[in-house]
Amino acid sequence: MIKTKSGYIVLAIAIVFVLLSFGLQQSDSRDTKIALSNPQQEYVAGSTIALSFTDTGGLNKTVMMVKSSYGSTVLQAKGNEFVLPDFMAAKTGLVHWYLFFDNELNLQGNFTIVPNAVTTGIETYLGPRTINAGNENYTMMVTIPLDAFDNPVADSTAVTLKHQFRESINEEALYTQNFIAFERITAPQKTGKMLLSSNCGTVATKEFEADVYAALPVNFTxxxxxxxxxxxxxxxxxxxxxxxxxxxxxxxxxxxxxxxxxxxxxxxxxxxxxxxxxxxxxxxxxxxxxxxxxxxxxxxxxxxxxxxxxxxxxxALKGEINYTFSKDKRTITIGPLQSFMKQLVPNGTTVSLKLYNKSGQEVSTIQEYTINGEAVFSLPKGEYNAKAYSFEISVMGHTQKTGLIQYESK
Missing domain, CATH: 2.60.40.10 (Immunoglobulins)
Incomplete structure (x- = not known):
């Protein structure tokens, strides 16, 4: 009986040992059998980007998450490789990948997509489009050479800038830095139109224009x-x-x-x-x-x-200021008034009439405008009902006073 129990104990220990050994082998195989077989660190934009792995049998349990500046996506294995989608393979920048086995992170890495070496387009910006003449003012031209997938080309790419003003044409060699090449073009001292363009390799921009206007005016007479x-x-x-x-x-x-x-x-x-x-x-x-x-x-x-x-x-007034009263003295006609050539003064000339009572106090001031050299004033009895008034007539800087004029009593 004791032997039987001992045999069971030995058998149990052996089974546990076998299971542990199998588990360790399974864990080790998961870590060692799946490995990147083409560890490339740089790809050209637009090329096919495929990450190949060993242990094709284990890849059916894996998924890959890919992150780039364009976004993130999850890939399924095709045979022993994961193929990056075209829209991500066409954009430059750093790409990170993460390989998951049974929902656990197993491997990870990254690579860089670089721009295509061939320039196929140029984005160009010019501003300001109007500048004042003089060395203290300038316009700036910015060029961004692009590959076929609209990626800015690599730094140190040569760009040629040309600008023309009047009889002068200038050419400058620039090099891209941080995706762009730029140049400040100082304004000339004369006014006119400046034409600018740039080219990179065989690709050229259209013609751009900047107008040079006069600087600030100086004192004048x-x-x-x-x-x-x-x-x-x-x-x-x-x-x-x-x-x-x-x-x-x-x-x-x-x-x-x-x-x-x-x-x-x-x-x-x-x-x-x-x-x-x-x-x-x-x-x-x-x-x-x-x-x-x-x-x-x-x-x-x-x-x-x-x-x-x-x-x-x-x-301009020549001669005295003529005036006449109507029979009831309620209408006063000033004129005809003559100007410097003895012609009638212009229509609309201002004539002022001041009224004073017999104590010499000013009662009212009336203004009228000449028509055909004359101005006519009316003195309604209901408004001007004093027994006597004197008048002061003013026209074109000249003044003439009348004596005391008697009116009918109330």
């Missing part, structure tokens, strides 16, 4: 022109600038705004504007209705200014 020097309130004085230019002698762009500041002899400030056409800005100023003197200076705000000019106006 102003002057004026008019038909006559009389303050008739009708004629226009034209004030205009010299041709506005930058420090390189370029005429400034059309539409540059100029502000003309006008100071009258009594200190009032007036303002008018003009925009340049062919470098010259001008504005028209109506003449005053009485003798005056204008001091004019022009500005391009915050940039440039002009000299000062003085425009003096003489009184």
């Amino acid at each position: 102003i002057n004026f022109a008019r038909n006559h020097e009389y303050a008739d309130g009708n004629q226009l004085t034209t004030v205009y600038t010299s041709e506005l230019k930058d420090k390189y002698g370029n005429t400034v762009n059309d539409g540059t705004s100029v502000t003309f500041m006008i100071k009258t002899s009594n200190g009032n400030l007036l303002k008018t504007y003009g925009n340049t056409i062919n470098g010259i800005a001008q504005s028209k100023i109506p003449s005053p209705e009485k003798e005056d003197s204008y001091t004019i200076k022009a500005y391009i705000t915050g940039i440039a200014e002009s000299n000062e000019v003085t425009v003096s106006y003489k009184s």
